Amino acid sequence: MAHPTVLRKLVARYEELTAAASASAPDPALTRQREDTAYTLCVSTGTRDVQDALRVARRALEAGGGSSSTTAPSATATSPTDCTA
Template structure:
């Protein structure tokens, strides 16, 4: 399973690419949406983008606040 930060980026990107009307979308946008959908499926272990989005959102809900950046550990002075 991908890290929640990665999943959040993929979901956001997929939603942005899907917001464009498919009939008016350029072939490049459609290809990018297909690529992101594929990556979402691989990242969530699913075969359908609707399932991938459902799994990703569930992971994001359970990880809410847990994927905050970790502060670097200061090394001990010698």
């Protein structure tokens, strides 16, 4: 499991990229960054699905006393990215 600071930054970055992607026209560079961040989250949490990775990361952060909520909860609800890419 990654250090809480790393997890917190990954969750925040993933949420930022997801929100940006849903607020703008499709951007291949933005999509690639989100996929890379999702993959790193999965590797860091030992999961294969980004939603599982986010759930595991948030639980780890809550257990360690760190807050994982950085943006609106809906920012991650629509992402189809999996970590097998």
